[in-house]
Amino acid sequence: MSLRFVPENDQLSDAKNTQFGPAAPSAPGLVDTLRSGEPPLSVSSKVNNRHPLESRLEKWDQAQRDLQLETYRRMFGAADPIKREMELSIVQESDFKPQLFANSAITSPSEDILLNRESTVGWEDIYNGSNNVRENDFHAEMEKKMGI
Structure with missing residues (x-):
């Protein structure tokens, strides 16, 4: 693992039509809106009008948590981050x-x-x-x- 402080840039520059939903069996190039139960999708709304920092801000907390766990693993060994994640899952599933x-x-x-x-x-x-x-x-x- 790396010690990445800032999340990587995952902004889409191009997209396929079936990237955001399951493809229809009869028309593999189209999203199957009937079987997925979701409304018709505008691919341009997923790609355009998004600021480059938006995807990074959505993943900021997870990147900080990964950095913290990797630091703990390097300082105290593998048992410490495993213990912390187990305690967190116990508290969240309480x-x-x-x-x-x-x-x-x-x-x-x-x-x-x-x-x-x-x-x-x-x-x-x-x-x-x-x-x-x-x-x-x-x-x-x-x-x-x-x-x-």
Whole structure:
């Protein structure tokens, strides 16, 4: 693996018609919109009117995570990034999620700690889009879960 700080440029300069969906069996040059269940696709909307930085910004967090894991692998060996990824998958697949985080895009505090985002404030932390959701405190949720 490399120590790439900035994601590579994946901006499309040309595209084939069947690059963005499955090809129809009777007409291999066309996207099969009936079987895929998606509306007709405009290939020009996928290629044109995109800024060169847009694809890099979409992959920024993943590139930083890959760089961090590669650095950990070189410093501490292969076991450390494997352990960190296992802990992250356990936290993401956990069945218990407090009501405060259940209906929003906010990640859990455990996930923020494992991704080293506990000291950052993003727009998801403030504008979570749940204006009318009744928010219970964490202690009430735990009491309800434990049956206390």
